[in-house]
Amino acid sequence: MRGVRTLLGYAKDHWIALTVGLVIALASAAANLAQPLATKSVVDALADGSSLSGPVGTLAVLVVVASLLAGAYTFLLDRTAEKVVFSVRRQLIGRLLRLRVPELDGAAPGDLTSRVTSDSTLLQSATTQALISIVKGAAGGIGSMVVMFTLDARLTGLTLGSLALVALTIGVLLPKIRRVITKAQEAVGEVGAGLDRALGAARTVKASGAEAREEAAVTDSARKAMHAGFTGAKYNALVGGIMNLAFSAPFLLVLGAGGAWAATGSLQLSTLIAFLLTVFYMTEPLAELVQGVTTLQQGLGAVKRIREVEDMAIEADVDAPVTAVERAAPGIAVHNVKFQYAGRSAALDSVSFEAPAGGRTAIVGPSGAGKTTLFALLQRFYEPESGMITVDGTDIAKLTRAEVRRRIGYVEQDAPALSGTLESNLRYAAPDATDEELEDVLRATRLSDLVERLPDGLNTMVGTRGVALSGGERQRLAIARALLRRPQVLLMDEATSQLDARNEVALREAVDQAAERCTVLLIAHRLSTVVSADRIVVLERGRVAATGTHEQLLGASPLYRELAASQLLVPEVVEQ
Numbered sequence: 410m411r412g413v414r415t416l417l418g419y420a421k422d423h424w425i426a427l428t429v430g431l432v433i434a435l436a437s438a439a440a441n442l443a444q445p446l447a448t449k450s451v452v453d454a455l456a457d458g459s460s461l462s463g464p465v466g467t468l469a470v471l472v473v474v475a476s477l478l479a480g481a482y483t484f485l486l487d488r489t490a491e492k493v494v495f496s497v498r499r500q501l502i503g504r505l506l507r508l509r510v511p512e513l514d515g516a517a518p519g520d521l522t523s524r525v526t527s528d529s530t531l532l533q534s535a536t537t538q539a540l541i542s543i544v545k546g547a548a549g550g551i552g553s554m555v556v557m558f559t560l561d562a563r564l565t566g567l568t569l570g571s572l573a574l575v576a577l578t579i580g581v582l583l584p585k586i587r588r589v590i591t592k593a594q595e596a597v598g599e600v601g602a603g604l605d606r607a608l609g610a611a612r613t614v615k616a617s618g619a620e621a622r623e624e625a626a627v628t629d630s631a632r633k634a635m636h637a638g639f640t641g642a643k644y645n646a647l648v649g650g651i652m653n654l655a656f657s658a659p660f661l662l663v664l665g666a667g668g669a670w671a672a673t674g675s676l677q678l679s680t681l682i683a684f685l686l687t688v689f690y691m692t693e694p695l696a697e698l699v700q701g702v703t704t705l706q707q708g709l710g711a712v713k714r715i716r717e718v719e720d721m722a723i724e725a726d727v728d729a730p731v732t733a734v735e736r737a738a739p740g741i742a743v744h745n746v747k748f749q750y751a752g753r754s755a756a757l758d759s760v761s762f763e764a765p766a767g768g769r770t771a772i773v774g775p776s777g778a779g780k781t782t783l784f785a786l787l788q789r790f791y792e793p794e795s796g797m798i799t800v801d802g803t804d805i806a807k808l809t810r811a812e813v814r815r816r817i818g819y820v821e822q823d824a825p826a827l828s829g830t831l832e833s834n835l836r837y838a839a840p841d842a843t844d845e846e847l848e849d850v851l852r853a854t855r856l857s858d859l860v861e862r863l864p865d866g867l868n869t870m871v872g873t874r875g876v877a878l879s880g881g882e883r884q885r886l887a888i889a890r891a892l893l894r895r896p897q898v899l900l901m902d903e904a905t906s907q908l909d910a911r912n913e914v915a916l917r918e919a920v921d922q923a924a925e926r927c928t929v930l931l932i933a934h935r936l937s938t939v940v941s942a943d944r945i946v947v948l949e950r951g952r953v954a955a956t957g958t959h960e961q962l963l964g965a966s967p968l969y970r971e972l973a974a975s976q977l978l979v980p981e982v983v984e985q
């Protein structure tokens with residue numbers, strides 16, 4: 410029932426078009442239903458020898474009007490169906506782009522995509538055609554019964570058996586179709602997820618010679634969809650067979666019994682003809698009713714998967730307007746923060762430190778110590794279990810995510826270039842930046858040389874469909890993007906191997922400049938970065954092991970000494 414309510418909810422906004430469609434559909438059905446009665450008048454007129462023009466004219470008008478109305482409501486409903494699908498897609502797209510990071514951690518992007526592309530398509534007919542067909546079919550069926558009763562009660566009794574078969578089909582067989590559809594759609598989602606996984610790691614797949622294995626895995630999901638389709642075909646065939654019986658049996662019964670009664674004179678021939686025609690016309694609304702319920706079941710199969718996305722938690726506050734707040738105490742302060750990923754032991758425990766503005770604070774620690782997790786909490790990708798983080802004196806839990814992220818520039822270690830022009834990539838976090846600001850940032854990050862070398866300068870397409878950038882270029886692009894946002898806090902996950910010495914020095918200068926204006930917190934992998942940092946926080950297994958300057962820590966922290974001795978190097982990042 411919740412599924413039906415959801416479907417009605419999708420259709421609700423279009424109730425005017427649906428009501429108009431229903432009225433036209435009913436008028437068309439009535440025009441069809443009146444045709445047997447008009448035919449009876451034609452036959453009676455033939456028998457009486459009275460004028461034929463009236464009855465024949467009426468019949469002709471009824472046929473034309475019924476056809477025109479059928480065309481009109483089909484168009485109206487198809488249009489409305491497209492609108493319903495669009496509004497469901499729009500809503501899903503909006504939600505998917507705002508899903509909370511923990512929800513994204515547990516989901517396969519390809520499967521989520523298929524809910525927008527494939528599942529929503531199944532709603533097309535379910536929310537419009539099916540609803541109208543059910544109402545129209547039921548009304549047509551009841552209308553036919555009334556006409557039949559007025560014609561002959563005995564013959565009507567004979568046709569009632571067929572209705573029992575229709576009821577059996579709707580009550581027993583059709584709900585099974587819903588389950589099959591959900592299964593098929595889940596398998597289609599798995600195909601999307603599998604392809605996404607393999608194409609997302611295409612180089613690893615190729616380098617590992619794993620094409621055939623990935624193909625087998627994805628094909629397996631496609632096969633599951635086919636088998637679910639086979640089961641659906643079986644139910645559809647069963648429905649088709651039973652419906653055929655339900656429609657032909659009363660026809661033959663009425664013809665046999667009615668013929669016998671007409672022969673004995675207890676039934677007028679014109680009544681028998683009209684009754685047979687009514688039986689004939691009754692099959693259409695009943696078939697429509699069954700078709701409507703079938704389509705509804707298919708839609709309900711898809712609704713289940715769409716609702717799963719609607720039930721996932723989103724970051725509703727990312728669209729909130731961002732207002733400037735006073736910077737009470739410039740800098741970042743982390744107080745006693747504890748955090749754990751679902752089902753894992755604590756990734757951060759009792760973490761406290763301060764990173765005042767004006768200067769660079771480096772976070773170091775062995776792999777898995779919780780450095781990236783700390784950055785994720787600073788941007789409110791996750792919420793700490795306890796403790797508090799303040800940015801410029803304000804508790805970030807009290808700000809909207811939009812406000813928190815507006816204050817922060819973030820440079821991921823392996824930041825992607827988005828498909829589009831170089832300029833759109835640069836301006837991605839700050840669409841309103843001026844040309845002068847853009848020039849400054851390009852110079853600071855040594856990207857001006859690259860822009861000069863590229864065929865179309867800033868308009869060169871980069872990312873998926875354009876010129877591929879080297880790892881170092883992407884890193885500088887990410888830094889430029891973050892700096893252009895003029896953040897209060899710059900979070901930088903330093904690259905380990907992407908930059909040559911010349912660019913490294915240039916970037917350090919750019920970051921130093923930024924540090925005069927904002928708080929720079931960086932995850933450091935290079936000894937040179939750490940030595941020149943103003944403050945160093947050593948993380949070990951989610952806890953702060955020590956804080957201080959390079960010299961202080963060399964004396965005080967055995968872990969830091971060990972890290973420094975090994976040049977703080979973490980496994981090299983493979984250039985793409």
Ligand SMILES: Nc1ncnc2c1ncn2[C@@H]1O[C@H](COP(=O)(O)OP(=O)(O)OP(=O)(O)O)[C@@H](O)[C@H]1O
Nearest residue numbers: 514750753756775776777778779780781782783979
């Ligand atoms: N999305 C996640 N879900 C569950 N556990 C995670 C997730 N991300 C990280 N972890 C776990 O949390 C711990 C801290 O990871 P984190 O990525 O913060 O370490 P790190 O210090 O940045 O390591 P590295 O230097 O290797 O990048 C690790 O044990 C890791 O396995």
